[in-house]
Amino acid sequence: MSALLHVEGLRARVGGQQVVEDVSLDVADTGVTALLGRNGVGKSSTIKAILGIIERDGTVEFDGRPIDRLRTDRIVRQGVAYVPEDREVFASLTVEENLTLATRQAAPNRGLVDELFPELRERARQRAGTLSGGQQQMVSLARALLNDNRLLLVDEPTKGLSPRLVGEVTRVLRTAAEQTPMLLVEQNLQVVREIAQDVVVLSGGRVVHRGAALEFLDDQDLVHRHLGVAA
Amino acid sequence: MSTLVLLLITGVGLGALYFLVASGLSLIYGLMHVLNFAHGAFLSLGGLLGWEVGRRVGDGTWGGLLVSMLVGMLVGALFAIVTELVFIRRLYNRHIEQVLVTVGIGLAAVALFEGIWGSDPIITTKVPWLRQTTEVVGARVPNHIWLLIGVAVVVLLAIVLFLRFTRFGLVIRAGVENRTMVTALGIDVRTAFTIVFAIGGAAAGLGGVLASVYYGNVSAHQGTSLLIYAFIVTVIGGLGSLTGAAIASVLIAVLQQLANFYLGGTGDLIIVLALAAVLLVRPSGLLGRAA
Ligand SMILES: Nc1ncnc2c1ncn2[C@@H]1O[C@H](COP(=O)(O)OP(=O)(O)OP(=O)(O)O)[C@@H](O)[C@H]1O
Numbered sequence A: 001m002s003a004l005l006h007v008e009g010l011r012a013r014v015g016g017q018q019v020v021e022d023v024s025l026d027v028a029d030t031g032v033t034a035l036l037g038r039n040g041v042g043k044s045s046t047i048k049a050i051l052g053i054i055e056r057d058g059t060v061e062f063d064g065r066p067i068d069r070l071r072t073d074r075i076v077r078q079g080v081a082y083v084p085e086d087r088e089v090f091a092s093l094t095v096e097e098n099l100t101l102a103t104r105q106a107a108p109n110r111g112l113v114d115e116l117f118p119e120l121r122e123r124a125r126q127r128a129g130t131l132s133g134g135q136q137q138m139v140s141l142a143r144a145l146l147n148d149n150r151l152l153l154v155d156e157p158t159k160g161l162s163p164r165l166v167g168e169v170t171r172v173l174r175t176a177a178e179q180t181p182m183l184l185v186e187q188n189l190q191v192v193r194e195i196a197q198d199v200v201v202l203s204g205g206r207v208v209h210r211g212a213a214l215e216f217l218d219d220q221d222l223v224h225r226h227l228g229v230a231a
Numbered sequence B: 001m002s003t004l005v006l007l008l009i010t011g012v013g014l015g016a017l018y019f020l021v022a023s024g025l026s027l028i029y030g031l032m033h034v035l036n037f038a039h040g041a042f043l044s045l046g047g048l049l050g051w052e053v054g055r056r057v058g059d060g061t062w063g064g065l066l067v068s069m070l071v072g073m074l075v076g077a078l079f080a081i082v083t084e085l086v087f088i089r090r091l092y093n094r095h096i097e098q099v100l101v102t103v104g105i106g107l108a109a110v111a112l113f114e115g116i117w118g119s120d121p122i123i124t125t126k127v128p129w130l131r132q133t134t135e136v137v138g139a140r141v142p143n144h145i146w147l148l149i150g151v152a153v154v155v156l157l158a159i160v161l162f163l164r165f166t167r168f169g170l171v172i173r174a175g176v177e178n179r180t181m182v183t184a185l186g187i188d189v190r191t192a193f194t195i196v197f198a199i200g201g202a203a204a205g206l207g208g209v210l211a212s213v214y215y216g217n218v219s220a221h222q223g224t225s226l227l228i229y230a231f232i233v234t235v236i237g238g239l240g241s242l243t244g245a246a247i248a249s250v251l252i253a254v255l256q257q258l259a260n261f262y263l264g265g266t267g268d269l270i271i272v273l274a275l276a277a278v279l280l281v282r283p284s285g286l287l288g289r290a291a
């Protein structure tokens, strides 16, 4: 197993504040790497920094090539899809328009998306802003999965969803990860246990733990120290 | 009664002129968060060059006017594209500097136009039909008003159709809502910036030609004075909202005409009061999204 995404000494600022202090991590070229940490430690900011959505410095290599100087849209076109925290669907556009906009290839994976999210097909002409939170999350995931990606960056996809939907989204993530490696920010440790193989734990904008997912989750002490919860 | 009708219809005509300027301002602000103070210069140059070419083709003829309008649009669009590519793009995400640059371009352009065409308005020749009037419920409405209204409606429809049914329109609508996320879908949003500038510049350049029809003259300053009204209209309509700009253009121009006639030439004062009132009650404008 080798690293598809290699991050070293990543630093990023938001609004004049250093939110990513010094992050080094690797994302394996298969399966799910979970990025964990308490609220506000800089998980979302780390992902945004990798994508160049916020200003950053440090090294980011994708498949052996540096991408830390590239514009966000160029990075994404190399096959790096982003599912942001809080969905960020285009509220004034219809479901269909959201998907059309996200399509980067001539033959998008419509079949897969229809199969994973049959509801979206029925609601194609509905404005995304009028969808429920769960449905918006499906649009956000569908936007990513429409394309053949080489890496998925997924930020808290189960946030605020009912237990049933959490199960549904977990299933989608597992299916997606069979094809495409994933860096996943996730607070629900049960979900992490089900689908992640590696974990990277942040605290105060720095990496404080790195290792196999199950080993970490089974270490009550470690989980409590870094996440403040019982596994 | 006939006076009221006349004021209402000419108000809508003036509103059409405001809209041609405001549509671009609103789109540019909505997508790029740039208040484009160079927009008046797009209008002036469109009017001046449109007049130069049009009168050579046929002074005071429909053919000459049509050519003027085409030249005005083309000139406005080119000026806008150059402005975006050469200045705005280099200052990506630096909004204050972008605004300052547009102020500079606006001032420099007017000075240049004055150097070429002088600072006095140049009287233009109207197509004979446009000099006549048509009677509506007893009111004698100048025919050029119909031209203004007709062109503005066509421009509004064209922009709406473009936004609704083209890929770039989709990118622009999405970008107005959340530009970062458009980029995060792998789309180079800068192409959309250039297109929005081009559309706005074309509408302004066309507005320049129509302003010369409306006022009966062209001048280096025409854009500057119209720009102020267009900004007010854009803010009242809600920055970034095309429909808002259209509605506000007509409302404000009608209000201005009525106040000028019935309240002793207080049109400008009333507009500013209307602006203040809207900003107090709805800070994001009539159809604007809350910031
Ligand atoms: N726009 C901003 N302005 C100022 N500070 C910000 C901004 N965005 C984020 N921050 C700060 O940066 C730090 C990291 O935020 P980030 O969103 O990356 O955390 P997170 O680990 O994703 O948290 P959560 O689990 O709550 O999503 C936080 O302290 C946050 O307050």
Ligand SMILES: [Mg+2]
Pocket: A043, A044, A045, A085, A155, A156
């Ligand atoms: Mg977060």
